[in-house]
Amino acid sequence: MISLHAARDMMTPLELMERHLEEGARLRRLFWGEAAPLVRQAAHSMAVGLAAGGRLFLCGNDGGLLAARQMFSLLTGRFQLDRPALPAVLLPEDSAPPYGGQDAFARQIEALGAAGDMLLLFSPSDPCPALLAAAEAARRREMAVTAFSGEREGGLSAHSDILLRVPHALPALVQEIHMAAGHLVCRLIDYYLFENPAALRPAAATA
Numbered sequence: 074m075i076s077l078h079a080a081r082d083m084m085t086p087l088e089l090m091e092r093h094l095e096e097g098a099r100l101r102r103l104f105w106g107e108a109a110p111l112v113r114q115a116a117h118s119m120a121v122g123l124a125a126g127g128r129l130f131l132c133g134n135d136g137g138l139l140a141a142r143q144m145f146s147l148l149t150g151r152f153q154l155d156r157p158a159l160p161a162v163l164l165p166e167d168s169a170p171p172y173g174g175q176d177a178f179a180r181q182i183e184a185l186g187a188a189g190d191m192l193l194l195f196s197p198s199d200p201c202p203a204l205l206a207a208a209e210a211a212r213r214r215e216m217a218v219t220a221f222s223g224e225r226e227g228g229l230s231a232h233s234d235i236l237l238r239v240p241h242a243l244p245a246l247v248q249e250i251h252m253a254a255g256h257l258v259c260r261l262i263d264y265y266l267f268e269n270p271a272a273l274r275p276a277a278a279t280a
Contacts, residue, residue: 097246100240120273124270130192131144133195136198137195153263164182174203182216186210187214192217194221200226205227212232
């Protein structure tokens with residue numbers, strides 16, 4: 074039972090909403106102020122790989138699986154441009170029996186991945202062993218690895234070419250940033266592939 078004193082100190086629904094929105098806005102400014110060049114670099118690298126015939130593999134843990142699914146649907150469907158479907162592969166966590174658990178993603182990468190392909194990971198909470206194993210398997214296959222993490226990246230930096238870390242411990246707020254970043258990566262991939270393909274040249278990597 075909640076005491077009268079605790080009830081007096083409890084925030085109202087509007088106050089809860091305001092606190093969440095204010096913290097989300099602060100985190101959004103903090104992340105993009107630091108990570109925008111890295112997001113651009115990641116999108117450019119993915120566009121170069123796709124243009125060369127590579128495929129983009131996606132996976133995530135917890136809420137990160139939702140971000141991976143959304144980006145997969147945007148790449149194979151469409152984001153804003155009416156353009157051809159792009160070769161993306163979603164790695165569901167439960168589709169590799171009997172090698173589930175830690176090897177759920179890694180076995181699929183070993184079976185399907187090749188040099189020139191890319192792996193994109195989403196981990197809004199502590200990275201699970203399956204994500205770390207996936208990153209290791211991708212590096213063995215000479216695949217480029219980009220990872221989105223929360224405050225604790227849990228070793229992803231050692232196995233990623235690009236790590237985009239959201240400096241917050243609350244997975245819900247981290248996931249909001251990951252979803253927005255996924256939208257912008259899709260937008261920039263479309264830009265590089267279909268609006269300004271000249272920017273795919275190595276000398277234009279910062280364009």
